[in-house]
Structures are given as C-alpha cells and as structure tokens.
Amino acid sequence: VTTVLFVAVCLLAIVVFILFGALIEMYQQLTQVRDHLDLVDSPSPVGLGKLAGAAPSSVGLPSELDAAKHNVVLLLSNKCQTCFNLAQELSGGTMPAGLWVLVVPIFGGNADDFLEQYQLRGERVLVDQDQRIAERLALDTTPAALIIRDGTLDRAQTVPTVRQLRAILPSPAAAHQVTDPTSRKAPSLVSSVQAN
Amino acid sequence: VVDVAVALVGAGATVGLAGTFLWSSLSKALVVPGFRQTLHQLGLPSGLARHVALAVVLAEFVTAGGLLIATSSWWPRAAVVILAVSFGSAAGWTIATRRRVACRCFGSTSRQLGTRHLALTPVWIGLAVIAQIVPPTWNVVSGLAILAGLLLALIAIQQLHLFPLMRTLRGDRIALAPDYAGLHTKTGGVQS
Numbered sequence: 001v002t003t004v005l006f007v008a009v010c011l012l013a014i015v016v017f018i019l020f021g022a023l024i025e026m027y028q029q030l031t032q033v034r035d036h037l038d039l040v041d042s043p044s045p046v047g048l049g050k051l052a053g054a055a056p057s058s059v060g061l062p063s064e065l066d067a068a069k070h071n072v073v074l075l076l077s078n079k080c081q082t083c084f085n086l087a088q089e090l091s092g093g094t095m096p097a098g099l100w101v102l103v104v105p106i107f108g109g110n111a112d113d114f115l116e117q118y119q120l121r122g123e124r125v126l127v128d129q130d131q132r133i134a135e136r137l138a139l140d141t142t143p144a145a146l147i148i149r150d151g152t153l154d155r156a157q158t159v160p161t162v163r164q165l166r167a168i169l170p171s172p173a174a175a176h177q178v179t180d181p182t183s184r185k186a187p188s189l190v191s192s193v194q195a196n
Numbered sequence: 197v198v199d200v201a202v203a204l205v206g207a208g209a210t211v212g213l214a215g216t217f218l219w220s221s222l223s224k225a226l227v228v229p230g231f232r233q234t235l236h237q238l239g240l241p242s243g244l245a246r247h248v249a250l251a252v253v254l255a256e257f258v259t260a261g262g263l264l265i266a267t268s269s270w271w272p273r274a275a276v277v278i279l280a281v282s283f284g285s286a287a288g289w290t291i292a293t294r295r296r297v298a299c300r301c302f303g304s305t306s307r308q309l310g311t312r313h314l315a316l317t318p319v320w321i322g323l324a325v326i327a328q329i330v331p332p333t334w335n336v337v338s339g340l341a342i343l344a345g346l347l348l349a350l351i352a353i354q355q356l357h358l359f360p361l362m363r364t365l366r367g368d369r370i371a372l373a374p375d376y377a378g379l380h381t382k383t384g385g386v387q388s
Contacts, residue, residue, distance in 0.1 A: 006340035013347035014222065020354045021226040021303070027361040 043164050046144055046156040051137060053152050059136040062126070065100070066151045069177030070170040073100045074159065075134065077142040078114035082160060086143050087118035089162045098175025100124040104134045104142060151179045206330025209323040213276055214263040215346050216320075221256035222350065223303030228253065230300050234309075237297045238286050255279065264346075265339040267332045276324040284317030 051058075056065035056073070065071055076083040090101065101120060105111040111127045114120075128134055137146070143159040145168055159165050169175075224231050228249050235245035235252075259279065262272030283301070290297045290309045299309045334342070 002337050003340060006337065006344050009344040010340065010347055013344060013351060017222050017347065017351050017354065018226060020351060020358060021223070024354065024357050024361060025226060027358070027365055030365055031361065 043157045043160060043168075046139060046141060046158060048153055048156050049138065051153050052155065055151060056146075056148055056153060059153070060128075060133040061102075061146075062100075065148050067178040068098070068148050068151060068175075069179050070150075070174040071098045071100060071148040072168055072170060073102055073146040073148065074165065075102045075104055075128075075139060075142050075144045075146070076114075077104050077106045078111055079106055080142055083143045084118075086159065086162060086165055087114070087120060089165070090118065090120060092119040095122050095124050096169050097172040098170035100126065102126045102128055102133065104128045104131055106131070106142075202330050203333070206327055207332045207334075209326040209330075210263050210267070210332050211342060211346070213320070213323050213327060214260040214343070215349075217256045217260035217263070217276070217279075218343075218346055219350055220302055221253050221260060224249075224253045224256070224300065227300055227303050230298070234298055234300050237295070238289065252279075260346075261343060263327065264343045265336055267334060267339060270328065273324045273328045276327075277321050280317050280320035280324070283320075284314050287311070287313035287317075 056068075057063040061073060065073070074086065076087055090096075090099075095101070101124065103111045103114055103120070103126070105114070105127070111129065115125065115127070134140070137156070139156065141158055144156055145159050145165070146156050147154045147168065157168070159168070228246075231252070232242075232245045232249040235248050236242050240248055255275065256279065259272050259275040262269065262275065266272060286297075287309045289295075291311060291314065297309045299307050299313065301307070301313070332339075
C-alpha cells in the first residue's frame, strides 16, 4: 500500500509540475505580448519644443488656464482603446479638480458620439473639432496630457493607463490656486474650441 | 564516522544526480518542440529529432527514477554517463563548429550550448562514479519517498518563478483595466 501511495504521489506531482510549468509559460507569454504591444504602464515624455513656457491660450486652450497654478489637459481621441479606458474612468462623474479634457476627433470622426457615449460634460470638456490645438502643439499621440504650471505649458507626456492619469492629477488645493497672468498676453480661444 | 560520511557522499551524489535529471526531464517535457529544434540545429533530421527529443526526456526521467529506486543496479549510473557524454559531445560540437544553439537543457532558457556544458560533463561522470562506488542502501519504498520529495521540492521551486510573474501581471491588469480588479470608483470617476 505504501508503495502504491508513493507512486500515486509521484504521478500527481508530475502532473502538478507540468500544469504549473504551463502556467508559467503562459504568464511569460502574456508579459512578452504586453511588452511587445507597449502596454506597459510607463508614460513617455512628449516634446513641446518652443511651446514650452508659452501661455496655454496661445495654442487655443481656454484663457482660464493662463491663470492656473497647476492644471492638466487630457487629450483624448475618439479612436484609441486607451482613450476609451480613460474616458470610461471619467464617465458620468464630476471631473477631478484641475483636469480638463480635450477631445480630438480623428479620421473625420464626430466627437459628439464619443462625448455622449462616455457622458463627458461640463465646462472643462472641450472639443478640438478642426484639430487646430493638436496641430499647434504638434501632438500626434493620444492619450496625452499637457501639464500646466504657473499659467504656462510646462510639459507633455503620454497617459498609457488610468493609474498614470491619477498620478499626474494636481491636488485640489493646487488645482484651484491661480497665478498672475498680467505679464502675459492671453489670446482668445480659437473658434474650433467649444465648451460642452 | 568515516563509513557514515562515505555513505552520505554516495547518497548525496545519487540524490543530486536524480534531482538534476528530474528537473531537466520535466522542464524539457514542457518545451518538447523547442528541444526538438535544438536537436535539429545539432544536425539531426527534423523527423528524427522529434523522436529523439521524446526519447531524451523519457531517458532522463527513467534515469532519475532508476537512481533512486534501483539503487543496486548499475544501469542508472551508466545511463548518467551516456547522457553526460552525449550532452558534452553536443556542447563540444557547437564550440568546434562555432554554432550558436539554444540549450533548452532546463526548459525555455535562452542559454547557449557551450563551454559551461562541456566543463560540467566530468562533474556528472564523477558523481556517477561516486554513486557507483558507494551506492545508496535504501529500499524501493524509501527510493519512492525520496522521488516524491524531490518532485514536491521542484514544484516548490517553480513557485519562486510563478509568484513574481503573477504579481507583475496583476499589477499590469489593474493598471490597464481597473474595472476588472474592482478598483473603479462609480461615484465620481478618477479620485485625485
């Protein structure tokens, strides 16, 4: 009986080893696939060029941002899956303090369906219908975030995940602080920007 | 005391060899197509490589089991020498021909066959000689118990690879789709 039991344990152990081995193989493949598809949770900086330090209104963003101490403009397109994930996170609720959303409809698409689908509403939800802002910023990557500090375009980066979005949001106190924009001329909004 | 030490050395050599061949055999069993590719790169025709790959996996497992269960037989130690010489010859051939061949000695590793494998050949042969000179004296049931213990130990070692991968994937999953991890806040979107 003891011999039979040990043989049974050995056979079961072999099966378990192979099953765990298959699981490890599958996990390694998933990691490889995610690495290959660049789905890892790491933001990449996006160059602003000469626009760094410029007033947000100079590229067509609302002039309120020229007085913002620390705000973030999230650029979403109506086509990318990560944009959908981020929009879903913002869906239907109050926009976090200091966060603006700029929807950039690409491929001739209409932003209304996107806004309706994810119930993105409010004064801080904008549409770059003619892509003028995105073109001025030379941003061809979405989702991306523009970080506004002391009333100027500080930097830009990609936003690959909701976690990264959370990480770049300003604190409520900083979001509501204003800076002195008097030293800067604030151009009016471009016609293509509509407040929803 | 000397007799006990000698017996322990013999038993250690046997268990060490058995554990190594068990690990090698079961790891290769998970990547038989890859190991077949290794054999093909070593010059075997593709059709033959498939059969040889399965034969090597089986031979390693039988050798490991034989070392622990058939302690009084000479054939498991002879099998160790044959397998060691075969692996060493393959490594020597890749060195001589300057070919780069993935070893897959322990599954899907990226290590290439080379000097390390050639240098280990006398070690395996030496352990087999020690095990032959001082064979263990345990019975079949004890041998099976040691085999079961080794298999359970290998499963435990597997967990060391598994858990870090699980943590990484879970972190990615939460980052990419918080809904699935139950972290989505329905009350008001992203919380700062």
